[in-house]
Amino acid sequence: MLRRKDAQLPGGSAPFSTKRSAVALIVGFLFLGLAGCGHVVGVLKPVPVTAPGTSRVDMLVVTTRSPSKDPGLLYTGLRDKNYSVDEISVSIPPDSARKVGEVQWPRRLPPNPEKDFTTVAVKRLPPEAAAGRAWLRRNLPKNRKVLVFVHGFNNRYEDAVYRFAQIVHDSNADAAPILFTWPSAGKLFDYNYDRESTIYSRDGLETVLRLLAEDPQVSEVTVLAHSMGTWLTMESLRQMAIRDGHVAPKIANVILASPDIDVDVFGRQFHDLGSRHPKFTVFVSQDDRALAVSRFVAGNVNRLGQIDPEAEPYRSEAQKDGITFIDLTRLKAPGADLNHDKFAASPLIVRAIGTRLVNGQSLSESQIGLGDSITILAAGTAKAVGTGAGLLVSTPLSVIDPTTRRNLGSQADDFAGQLDAATGLNGRSRESSDADPTMKAKDAR
Numbered sequence: 001m002l003r004r005k006d007a008q009l010p011g012g013s014a015p016f017s018t019k020r021s022a023v024a025l026i027v028g029f030l031f032l033g034l035a036g037c038g039h040v041v042g043v044l045k046p047v048p049v050t051a052p053g054t055s056r057v058d059m060l061v062v063t064t065r066s067p068s069k070d071p072g073l074l075y076t077g078l079r080d081k082n083y084s085v086d087e088i089s090v091s092i093p094p095d096s097a098r099k100v101g102e103v104q105w106p107r108r109l110p111p112n113p114e115k116d117f118t119t120v121a122v123k124r125l126p127p128e129a130a131a132g133r134a135w136l137r138r139n140l141p142k143n144r145k146v147l148v149f150v151h152g153f154n155n156r157y158e159d160a161v162y163r164f165a166q167i168v169h170d171s172n173a174d175a176a177p178i179l180f181t182w183p184s185a186g187k188l189f190d191y192n193y194d195r196e197s198t199i200y201s202r203d204g205l206e207t208v209l210r211l212l213a214e215d216p217q218v219s220e221v222t223v224l225a226h227s228m229g230t231w232l233t234m235e236s237l238r239q240m241a242i243r244d245g246h247v248a249p250k251i252a253n254v255i256l257a258s259p260d261i262d263v264d265v266f267g268r269q270f271h272d273l274g275s276r277h278p279k280f281t282v283f284v285s286q287d288d289r290a291l292a293v294s295r296f297v298a299g300n301v302n303r304l305g306q307i308d309p310e311a312e313p314y315r316s317e318a319q320k321d322g323i324t325f326i327d328l329t330r331l332k333a334p335g336a337d338l339n340h341d342k343f344a345a346s347p348l349i350v351r352a353i354g355t356r357l358v359n360g361q362s363l364s365e366s367q368i369g370l371g372d373s374i375t376i377l378a379a380g381t382a383k384a385v386g387t388g389a390g391l392l393v394s395t396p397l398s399v400i401d402p403t404t405r406r407n408l409g410s411q412a413d414d415f416a417g418q419l420d421a422a423t424g425l426n427g428r429s430r431e432s433s434d435a436d437p438t439m440k441a442k443d444a445r
Contacts, residue, residue: 039105042072053094089121090165100347144219147175152227156186171354198232205236213248230259
């Protein structure tokens, strides 16, 4: 099982009140220049128009969110006791009018499909499994594979829908796309609420994965999870393994991007999956600024998405655990402001996800074509890296995507209170031995 490396905080421990002030400053600097960015609200109201050269992504969306009365929003950030299922179709602008890796939000409504992502159809389905199976019959490719996406923290319903549409289109994944969206408040400083919402949604995601695994139409399932969604994914798989003694064999591939998990927590989750677990690929980046803030807020406990997989004990553990790490630290991805969404913003990486990882194939630097911009430590090779790294308190997809950052001023007032509530320290000093030595030099610079 993966274990974190213990080390003292650089310069010794500091009063927690000082740390809290520093965190507030870090967050302020990260988002000060981004607070003015945004997009219009209500983009999910269908506009049945098309334009020459556009593409269409048809997805099934399952959610544990409460419905909204606004047809342009569809769902809120509140939790619902029931599951809701929708078919949603999104039009993608022509390749000549957009960059791979970008979500082009409308600046006004109705959107212009020649330049903007446009919702062209929405259909509410009964929550029964039969409705989902009927959608699969119409949308499964010949290989009968399914791609399930689980978004991260601070995502509204529309954020998750449009981001997944971008990933499906840009990756060229030959798989039926299914989005699982949990009740994120869609607010930057509601981390505690979002974390509890992932706990609330564990059974929902497990149910979706179980139904797919039991469906004779489906040959194989790949799960792609980002940020806080990685914790939800690991918990749902862990529940399945505990109930059944193993993860369903059809769930063949799990891809964790910028995982928001404490290293020790991930190690325990991975251990509980047992020996018959899916093939794991983990995207990490040591320059992930969103995870750096989360790491600091969480008491300087290192996050899985920010480890150096070539350092020990991660390298040795990876070989044993059979996990492939893809280190994107040296990769410069256009549009990845905080280096938290390189997996989706880099044209070559997002295409590698769709053409190789979804098909259960391994990757090499030469196959991706990025030279020394990435490091791949593939399971089962001399460079294998095992991880039992962990979940991170990461900043969400909307943090990555400047267009989803809204209402930061009203949210900032609650931030210090949430830190006090989460820790109960009220200014008392505390020490941590959880800092990663590989990050120590960076902290000192």
